[in-house]
Amino acid sequence: MTNQEKTSVLITGGNKGLGFESARRLGELGWTIFLGSRDEGRGQAAVDKLAAGGANVVMVPLDVTSDESVAGAVHLVRQHTDRLDALINNAGAPGNAVPPADATAEEIRSVYDTNVYGPVRVTHAFLPLLAAADHARVVMVSSAGGSFTVMADPTQAVSKMHELAYSSSKAALNMITVRYAQALPNIKFNAITPGEVVNRKYTATDMNNHTGQLTVTEGTDPIIELATLGADGPTGIFVDRLGPVGW
Numbered sequence: 001m002t003n004q005e006k007t008s009v010l011i012t013g014g015n016k017g018l019g020f021e022s023a024r025r026l027g028e029l030g031w032t033i034f035l036g037s038r039d040e041g042r043g044q045a046a047v048d049k050l051a052a053g054g055a056n057v058v059m060v061p062l063d064v065t066s067d068e069s070v071a072g073a074v075h076l077v078r079q080h081t082d083r084l085d086a087l088i089n090n091a092g093a094p095g096n097a098v099p100p101a102d103a104t105a106e107e108i109r110s111v112y113d114t115n116v117y118g119p120v121r122v123t124h125a126f127l128p129l130l131a132a133a134d135h136a137r138v139v140m141v142s143s144a145g146g147s148f149t150v151m152a153d154p155t156q157a158v159s160k161m162h163e164l165a166y167s168s169s170k171a172a173l174n175m176i177t178v179r180y181a182q183a184l185p186n187i188k189f190n191a192i193t194p195g196e197v198v199n200r201k202y203t204a205t206d207m208n209n210h211t212g213q214l215t216v217t218e219g220t221d222p223i224i225e226l227a228t229l230g231a232d233g234p235t236g237i238f239v240d241r242l243g244p245v246g247w
Helices: 017-028 040-052 067-078 105-115 117-131 165-183 221-227
Strands: 008-011 032-037 056-061 086-089 137-141 188-192 238-240
Touching: 008 017, 017 032, 017 040, 017 056, 017 086, 017 221, 032 040, 032 067, 040 056, 056 067, 067 117, 086 117, 086 221, 105 117, 105 165, 117 137, 117 165, 137 165, 137 221, 165 188, 188 221, 221 238
Parallel strands: 008 032, 008 086, 032 056, 086 137, 137 188, 188 238
Antiparallel strands: none
């Protein structure tokens, strides 16, 4: 079997956390992994570790905030395959948890550049490769913090985290997911939150200083589920590892 015949996935922010674990799990399924990493040194270290475990993985230098970097990533991926079966938009920025009264447009802009414009930039660039696959899947790694339902629930701890940038960027990403799903029915676009909303749990990652109650493997359960959807799978949904999440 050639690389072109293998199921392939590009994962942004793949050098650590949810991205790395998604790469590891899909690599174990025999997928070709294009591991996107803004830091080439950390990306190569992640690739080496995955390859040592038997994965077929290619390092892709990728800064989702840069048009030039994304164009270079497309060029590199095209050298290995003529289609892309899945795209996992995982790269994200937490922001500085600036309270609404103190938040500036610049603070929000820097977070949106990664969390909103980044997924749009990458998705747009890779649409031709995704369209060439039989039934491509795009997974947007969102957050319960981007859910109006969760944020309006005073029993959810995230509703008491008074900031603007991160939560609003993930809400925007959720809407972007829905709009892509509606406009491009031949590609499945879905969003996940790496937690258990009903149980008020979230995954331990660098972004929360590893304070979450779920392991990174548990956090990637919905990513793997949506990345491996069959042709009859859903599109335009928002889920965690236990099921649907309210928008």
